[in-house]
Amino acid sequence: xxxxxxxxxxxxxxxxxxxxxxxxxxxxxxxxxxxxxxxxxxxxxxxxxxxxxxxxxxxxxxxxxxxxxxxxxxxxxxxxxxxxxxxxxxxxxxxxxxxxxxxxxxxxxxxxxxxxxxxxxxxxxxxxxxxxxxxxxxxxxxxxxxxxxxxxxxxxxxxxxxxxxxxxxxxxxxxxxxxxxxxxxxxxxxxxxxxxxxxxxxxxxxxxxxxxxxxxxxxxxxxxxxxxxxxxxxxxxxxxxxxxxxxxxxxxxxxxxxxxxxxxxxxxxxxxxxxxxxxxxxxxxxxxxxxxxxxxxxxxxxxxxxxxxxxxxxxxxxxxxxxxxxxxxxxxxxxxxxxxxxxxxxxxxxxxxxxxxxxxxxxxxxxxxxxxxxxxxxxxxxxxxxxxxxxxxxxxxxxxxxxxxxxxxxxxxxxxxxxxxxxxxxxxxxxxxxxxxxxxxxxxxxxxxxxxxxxxxxxxxxxxxxxxxxxxxxxxxxxxxxxxxxxxxxxxxxxxxxxxxxxxxxxxxxxxxxxxxxxxxxxxxxxxxxxxxxxxxxxxxxxxxxxxxxxxxxxxxxxxxxxxxxxxxxxxxxxxxxxxxx
Amino acid sequence: xxxxxxxxxxxxxxxxxxxxxxxxxxxxxxxxxxxxxxxxxxxxxxxxxxxxxxxxxxxxxxxxxxxxxxxxxxxxxxxxxxxxxxxxxxxxxxxxxxxxxxxxxxxxxxxxxxxxxxxxxxxxxxxxxxxxxxxxxxxxxxxxxxxxxxxxxxxxxxxxxxxxxxxxxxx
Ligand SMILES: Cc1ncc(C[n+]2csc(CCOP(=O)(O)OP(=O)(O)O)c2C)c(N)n1
Ligand SMILES: [Mg+2]
Numbered sequence: 037x038x039x040x041x042x043x044x045x046x047x048x049x050x051x052x053x054x055x056x057x058x059x060x061x062x063x064x065x066x067x068x069x070x071x072x073x074x075x076x077x078x079x080x081x082x083x084x085x086x087x088x089x090x091x092x093x094x095x096x097x098x099x100x101x102x103x104x105x106x107x108x109x110x111x112x113x114x115x116x117x118x119x120x121x122x123x124x125x126x127x128x129x130x131x132x133x134x135x136x137x138x139x140x141x142x143x144x145x146x147x148x149x150x151x152x153x154x155x156x157x158x159x160x161x162x163x164x165x166x167x168x169x170x171x172x173x174x175x176x177x178x179x180x181x182x183x184x185x186x187x188x189x190x191x192x193x194x195x196x197x198x199x200x201x202x203x204x205x206x207x208x209x210x211x212x213x214x215x216x217x218x219x220x221x222x223x224x225x226x227x228x229x230x231x232x233x234x235x236x237x238x239x240x241x242x243x244x245x246x247x248x249x250x251x252x253x254x255x256x257x258x259x260x261x262x263x264x265x266x267x268x269x270x271x272x273x274x275x276x277x278x279x280x281x282x283x284x285x286x287x288x289x290x291x292x293x294x295x296x297x298x299x300x301x302x303x304x305x306x307x308x309x310x311x312x313x314x315x316x317x318x319x320x321x322x323x324x325x326x327x328x329x330x331x332x333x334x335x336x337x338x339x340x341x342x343x344x345x346x347x348x349x350x351x352x353x354x355x356x357x358x359x360x361x362x363x364x365x366x367x368x369x370x371x372x373x374x375x376x377x378x379x380x381x382x383x384x385x386x387x388x389x390x391x392x393x394x395x396x397x398x399x400x401x402x403x404x405x406x407x408x409x410x411x412x413x414x415x416x417x418x419x420x421x422x423x424x425x426x427x428x429x430x431x432x433x434x435x436x437x438x439x440x441x442x443x444x445x446x447x448x449x450x451x452x453x454x455x456x457x458x459x460x461x462x463x464x465x466x467x468x469x470x471x472x473x474x475x476x477x478x479x480x481x482x483x484x485x486x487x488x489x490x491x492x493x494x495x496x497x498x499x500x501x502x503x504x505x506x507x508x509x510x511x512x513x514x515x516x517x518x519x520x521x522x523x524x525x526x527x528x529x530x531x532x533x534x535x536x537x538x539x540x541x542x543x544x545x546x547x548x549x550x551x552x553x554x555x556x557x558x559x560x561x562x563x564x565x566x567x568x569x570x571x572x573x574x575x576x577x578x579x580x581x582x583x584x585x586x587x588x589x590x591x592x593x594x595x596x597x598x599x600x601x602x603x604x605x606x607x608x609x610x611x612x613x614x615x616x617x618x
Numbered sequence: 619x620x621x622x623x624x625x626x627x628x629x630x631x632x633x634x635x636x637x638x639x640x641x642x643x644x645x646x647x648x649x650x651x652x653x654x655x656x657x658x659x660x661x662x663x664x665x666x667x668x669x670x671x672x673x674x675x676x677x678x679x680x681x682x683x684x685x686x687x688x689x690x691x692x693x694x695x696x697x698x699x700x701x702x703x704x705x706x707x708x709x710x711x712x713x714x715x716x717x718x719x720x721x722x723x724x725x726x727x728x729x730x731x732x733x734x735x736x737x738x739x740x741x742x743x744x745x746x747x748x749x750x751x752x753x754x755x756x757x758x759x760x761x762x763x764x765x766x767x768x769x770x771x772x773x774x775x776x777x778x779x780x781x782x783x784x785x786x787x788x789x
Contacts, residue, residue: 159644160651164695167639184695218636218698344689347682612619
């Protein structure tokens with residue numbers, strides 16, 4: 037068998053692994069790979085404008101299609117520019133493989149041109165990483181990298197390939213699926229744990245299903261199973277930011293999101309629940325609020341594929357280590373086998389309706405200004421005409437308003453940076469989602485500040501004729517920072533004003549996009565319609581009320597039961613203990 | 619505002635890992651990245667084909683954190699197995715130290731006498747100094763070094779702890 041160059045082996049592996057798209061940016065240390073990709077008939081390369089963009093595009097592609105996202109960047113600055121996206125994918129468990137070029141093996145450690153210790157830098161922000169020093173080992177590593185990125189708790193895997201390894205030759209044979217010597221994620225739950233979980237749920241008087249991104253990661257089937265379990269138990273369902281869409285927002289048992297900007301009913305239900313089934317969520321501090329006051333009366337069951345997520349911040353009574361889909365299948369089967377009936381939870385639901393009556397997502401109306409919440413609500417309404425809608429967000433108030441006021445009825449339609457909270461995520465993620473879903477309406481709900489963090493990717497959307505829509509809630513502030521300064525620092529708005537904003541409409545035109553400005557409530561509906569009906573990429577500069585705050589809110593360090601529902605409850609100062617929390 | 623300290627306990631962890639480049643950095647880095655403590659860490663390959671290493675880590679932290687450390691170590695790709703020797707039942711732990719002591723006259727005799735009590739061996743000597751080799755638990759070595767300090771301790775080199783589960787089963 038003839039030998040192939042490392043670069044050709046890599047490309048061969050990608051084809052064997054079913055990779056269709058690579059998001060990348062060339063440079064000296066990956067030239068052999070770029071040459072192997074030149075006019076490639078099977079692998080589409082999307083040329084980005086900044087390597088961070090490539091990583092978020094890969095994330096958006098992965099989250100919306102369920103397939104791993106693939107990134108290709110050069111050594112040194114190419115690799116360091118990718119670090120934010122790699123970290124983001126780690127925090128949100130997004131399957132991603134990042135191929136980085138490296139200086140030739142004999143130059144490693146000499147401070148060679150564009151040398152960076154990519155392996156050292158990404159060691160703790162990737163699920164795993166490899167430096168490949170031998171072309172004969174490349175195929176095995178690449179196949180293993182995809183296996184690790186996509187199985188267990190998904191995450192980013194970095195493969196660093198020195199330039200001489202890309203040029204040197206070796207034989208390539210598609211590696212057989214070998215069992216990994218040490219990496220064997222547990223996907224099937226202990227039957228005893230399943231039995232106990234079913235028993236606890238069947239006997240619960242005040243159950244809550246608390247679901248998270250793990251349901252999405254487990255695949256669409258897991259969402260179907262979640263809906264079935266919800267129907268069988270009659271339990272109310274809440275979700276983290278990452279899990280929205282797993283249970284439909286239009287479903288009868290939906291409580292809304294929980295946590296810092298969650299609904300009153302979701303947080304109170306958590307507080308008063310007697311059994312909480314946590315499905316693929318991780319008790320993040322944005323969800324729990326003050327730990328010693330978190331769901332104090334409940335028996336907690338935690339389904340997670342990652343054992344280290346169990347008992348990390350909140351002690352649980354029953355860990356179920358498994359893939360969400362597999363655990364839910366087992367639970368449903370046993371529920372039916374034991375012939376459990378849906379319990380009469382009417383008393384519990386009556387209490388929930390009481391909390392719901394507070395209408396915690398209500399916002400003041402205005403005839404003069406566009407309320408940002410209203411803009412999201414209108415966008416939601418208008419976008420229902422589209423066959424399929426994918427929403428991405430940047431980070432800030434607009435992100436939380438989108439989570440609160442846009443209803444998601446299916447998984448993989450909501451793409452947001454939850455764990456790392458990366459401004460600059462949303463727009464490239466939208467591009468990646470559009471690449472993977474060419475016929476969907478993909479809208480990035482952005483803030484005026486966040487959008488500027490990866491705005492250069494407008495060129496990428498133009499180049500590949502990707503009709504993404506950017507819907508900017510322009511409040512001329514880093515609104516979320518300003519809100520915290522209002523709540524904590526007596527409205528001293530230190531460096532949170534968005535000065536010198538570009539003219540977004542002219543910017544759109546400069547890139548060959550359509551630009552739309554919406555200035556008042558009267559223009560809102562028509563402006564959104566125009567955005568949706570425009571075939572190509574569009575930026576909407578939607579001018580919203582500048583000083584709106586995102587409510588409800590659990591201030592950091594407070595309990596679920598200490599929610600602020602409206603501005604009248606804001607004091608404008610906080611204790612040092614509260615200030616010290618993020 | 620002041621930062622509160624938490625109660626912590628000592629645990630000896632024994633890890634079987636793939637013997638590959640970067641494994642030590644991966645483990646040490648995990649400890650620093652997550653704010654865990656390392657009291658000592660030893661590593662050496664232990665299989666005939668040099669494919670596997672045993673890493674022994676002495677750490678301390680609140681019980682909850684110890685559980686987290688084990689779970690975090692366990693999910694590293696090249697880690698095959700993590701055993702908490704402290705939790706797991708009876709185990710043997712040993713550490714080796716080289717202890718250099720300088721002194722003449724009565725001090726010299728006293729150093730030798732103490733070494734005998736602690737079963738420390740003389741592995742090097744000059745007219746004015748000894749290097750003792752001592753093995754034992756961390757506590758025993760601490761005690762020996764403490765006594766030598768009063769006589770004329772010059773310097774100490776310690777290996778850190780290695781440990782194995784008692785009985786015929788592997789860790
Ligand atoms: C890369 C990065 N830097 C800083 C922050 C901190 N941060 C969180 S929200 C925010 C302001 C976002 O402003 P904007 O995009 O206008 O959204 P708004 O809150 O006004 O809706 C900042 C600076 C962050 N999340 N990410
Ligand atoms: Mg803003």
